[in-house]
Amino acid sequence: MRKANQIFQGAVDAFAEKGFDRATMDEVAERAGVAKGxxxxxxxxxxxxxxxxxxxxxxxxxxxxxxxxxxxxxxxGQVRAAIGAMVAYSNENRKFCxxxxxxxxxxxxxxxxxxxxxxxxxxxLTGILNHGIHRGVFQPQPMEWAPSAWFxxxxxxxLRVILQGQATDQERLVDYLYTQYMYGIIGRDIKTPN
Amino acid sequence: MRKANQIFQGAVDAFAEKGFDRATMDEVAERAGVAKGxxxxxxxxxxxxxxxxxxxxxxxxxxxxxxxxxxxxxxxGQVRAAIGAMVAYSNENRKFCxxxxxxxxxxxxxxxxxxxxxxxxxxxLTGILNHGIHRGVFQPQPMEWAPSAWFxxxxxxxLRVILQGQATDQERLVDYLYTQYMYGIIGRDIKTPN
Amino acid sequence: MRKANQIFQGAVDAFAEKGFDRATMDEVAERAGVAKGxxxxxxxxxxxxxxxxxxxxxxxxxxxxxxxxxxxxxxxGQVRAAIGAMVAYSNENRKFCxxxxxxxxxxxxxxxxxxxxxxxxxxxLTGILNHGIHRGVFQPQPMEWAPSAWFxxxxxxxLRVILQGQATDQERLVDYLYTQYMYGIIGRDIKTPN
Amino acid sequence: MRKANQIFQGAVDAFAEKGFDRATMDEVAERAGVAKGxxxxxxxxxxxxxxxxxxxxxxxxxxxxxxxxxxxxxxxGQVRAAIGAMVAYSNENRKFCxxxxxxxxxxxxxxxxxxxxxxxxxxxLTGILNHGIHRGVFQPQPMEWAPSAWFxxxxxxxLRVILQGQATDQERLVDYLYTQYMYGIIGRDIKTPN
DNA sequence: TATGAATGAGCGTTCATTCAT
DNA sequence: GATGAATGAACGCTCATTCAT
Numbered sequence: 001m002r003k004a005n006q007i008f009q010g011a012v013d014a015f016a017e018k019g020f021d022r023a024t025m026d027e028v029a030e031r032a033g034v035a036k037g038x039x040x041x042x043x044x045x046x047x048x049x050x051x052x053x054x055x056x057x058x059x060x061x062x063x064x065x066x067x068x069x070x071x072x073x074x075x076x077g078q079v080r081a082a083i084g085a086m087v088a089y090s091n092e093n094r095k096f097c098x099x100x101x102x103x104x105x106x107x108x109x110x111x112x113x114x115x116x117x118x119x120x121x122x123x124x125l126t127g128i129l130n131h132g133i134h135r136g137v138f139q140p141q142p143m144e145w146a147p148s149a150w151f152x153x154x155x156x157x158x159l160r161v162i163l164q165g166q167a168t169d170q171e172r173l174v175d176y177l178y179t180q181y182m183y184g185i186i187g188r189d190i191k192t193p194n
Numbered sequence: 195m196r197k198a199n200q201i202f203q204g205a206v207d208a209f210a211e212k213g214f215d216r217a218t219m220d221e222v223a224e225r226a227g228v229a230k231g232x233x234x235x236x237x238x239x240x241x242x243x244x245x246x247x248x249x250x251x252x253x254x255x256x257x258x259x260x261x262x263x264x265x266x267x268x269x270x271g272q273v274r275a276a277i278g279a280m281v282a283y284s285n286e287n288r289k290f291c292x293x294x295x296x297x298x299x300x301x302x303x304x305x306x307x308x309x310x311x312x313x314x315x316x317x318x319l320t321g322i323l324n325h326g327i328h329r330g331v332f333q334p335q336p337m338e339w340a341p342s343a344w345f346x347x348x349x350x351x352x353l354r355v356i357l358q359g360q361a362t363d364q365e366r367l368v369d370y371l372y373t374q375y376m377y378g379i380i381g382r383d384i385k386t387p388n
Numbered sequence: 389m390r391k392a393n394q395i396f397q398g399a400v401d402a403f404a405e406k407g408f409d410r411a412t413m414d415e416v417a418e419r420a421g422v423a424k425g426x427x428x429x430x431x432x433x434x435x436x437x438x439x440x441x442x443x444x445x446x447x448x449x450x451x452x453x454x455x456x457x458x459x460x461x462x463x464x465g466q467v468r469a470a471i472g473a474m475v476a477y478s479n480e481n482r483k484f485c486x487x488x489x490x491x492x493x494x495x496x497x498x499x500x501x502x503x504x505x506x507x508x509x510x511x512x513l514t515g516i517l518n519h520g521i522h523r524g525v526f527q528p529q530p531m532e533w534a535p536s537a538w539f540x541x542x543x544x545x546x547l548r549v550i551l552q553g554q555a556t557d558q559e560r561l562v563d564y565l566y567t568q569y570m571y572g573i574i575g576r577d578i579k580t581p582n
Numbered sequence: 583m584r585k586a587n588q589i590f591q592g593a594v595d596a597f598a599e600k601g602f603d604r605a606t607m608d609e610v611a612e613r614a615g616v617a618k619g620x621x622x623x624x625x626x627x628x629x630x631x632x633x634x635x636x637x638x639x640x641x642x643x644x645x646x647x648x649x650x651x652x653x654x655x656x657x658x659g660q661v662r663a664a665i666g667a668m669v670a671y672s673n674e675n676r677k678f679c680x681x682x683x684x685x686x687x688x689x690x691x692x693x694x695x696x697x698x699x700x701x702x703x704x705x706x707l708t709g710i711l712n713h714g715i716h717r718g719v720f721q722p723q724p725m726e727w728a729p730s731a732w733f734x735x736x737x738x739x740x741l742r743v744i745l746q747g748q749a750t751d752q753e754r755l756v757d758y759l760y761t762q763y764m765y766g767i768i769g770r771d772i773k774t775p776n
Numbered sequence: 777t778a779t780g781a782a783t784g785a786g787c788g789t790t791c792a793t794t795c796a797t
Numbered sequence: 798g799a800t801g802a803a804t805g806a807a808c809g810c811t812c813a814t815t816c817a818t
Binding site: 142 | 297
């Protein structure tokens, strides 16, 4: 198990920097500190390693979001908690988040393999929104687009932050993303009646 | 010029489907309907072809946005026009838009090459936002994140739509994106007054 | 004919620097100041151009030697005149001489094509030696090797001089080559009884 | 090491026949009896393989000469021993010697890479000559040309012999080269006194 | 005569994968 | 379990040659 974990880390490192296709198995092995053959002892091949990575990572992210959301029943509080969890996760797993955003749509074939994993994450986001709509707090929305919008908004900003490389005030970032997503660019004071 | 244009189309086709790295120059040539050597007669190499593609495409998108925005002075109207232009462009250039979103962050080295091009597009978005803020219509925002948020929101939803493949009511999509971006998930009731 | 000559010069330039195989027809055309198609209008192909070059060049060298040798009947004088002609020719045609030495044995197939041309040059050298031997001035020698020895001695030193690039005292060079070839490293005074 | 040696042999074979540029890595691999990828596992690339070949080969030749020369202190004996070693080496390594002469000046870039290796060999020849000059046995000579002259004389004759392909009386060849180099075409009667 | 856009066979190189140890 | 030498299919790219103008 030791080695398998080393490989996981090495793979995230290598893939995040070079992308799935340009990172070689040699590089993965080197960053993982194992011999190339060992990669194939633990994983069937490169594509399987990539799949494992994505499943594992998105699963973790999804769990983190679920856990955060479970703390409150208030729809707005849930959205804030979810965004908070996303930002926190991305901060602790910069490499993986880079990888996630950069490579998730890289290629039509892999697309197919990730769809299921990603769908479960989107379903979670959809659930949160539906809860708020059901409560009458959020407006009814076209649900075929809503999770993508949320995902895109949060994810691309986070990627920007990661790529910039400089330290960021997490609190402020969550605040911005939450406000933007909840109230748009027009802003809170115009419309939060509560 | 004839051939160069064929190559452009073939390259967009091939790269959109397979990604920059998995699409081979043979495939590009085949889809363009030219011999492989012809690719290299018109472009220095694969990376240069990729760069040319991105510059050309983002340039077109950026111009389309600029043109749409120029029609009105009203900040909200400008945002709506911009989103309308984005959706329209993506509808007319599905392949390129796929390519844009899927591949723009693919790889650290290319990242660098695209930064300048993408920045000019982001600057355009920033300009629109600043105009609205100046007018007091939009809330002041952290401008290091604002264009990314806009870009991410619109782009990822559009990508979803394109990948789904089914025909979409453009009007309704623009409506959704505009409302979401302008008022967030909460504030639909304060619709655009026009 | 203008163009054909330009091509000749361009080809010598390009081939001398890069060798027959690494110099491209594009480079030849560029250095000749003609379009690539023009090369093929005047010459059947690359190999034919190479052959033409070698025949022309060796022919010129051979003629220069013949002319110089014709001036005297004295065997030693003939050798000296021949070496003088070789050095003079190499000085006026540095590029071609470089080409000659560097590329003449480059490749088994071309070898075959040059053999005849080169043989005529070797025959000329053989003739000079035979004349001296017949007169009893030169020692009888294994004639299958003698012209090669002469050719190698003179040619490799000349190449060295050309490659060094610095200006050389022609007189001194001829002196050295003549003495070395005529009397060996032991030197003249020990053995020239006359 | 097994494979590396096979590659060495295959490379010498292929390059000797076709020249560095026309021999392909496929041919090298085939003659070496290994897969093409194996070539690149052991050597960085074609040019590095070429360099390794030349260094190794000239190194061996140089060592053989050094060893032969070390047997005697007599200048003329040293020259004879050196030429004997050259001929012997060329007889045992026909392919490499072909390669050496045919390709050593093939191309300006490679020129530069070989200069150092070749220089060490020329230095050895220069050392032998200086010894004889110091002893007063050889005439003082322009040392910038002397090793080239020796090298050219011996080498080109040897190449001729190799290319002719027929069996040669080594003894007689050494005799001829020695006499020619030591006494020139004139002075055979003053033979080595041994 | 002269051109240069277009071609495609062929090259050097890479890299995911295998397998004997 | 773990290794790394060996493999070969496949890639990006080159360049001699052709041909419509």
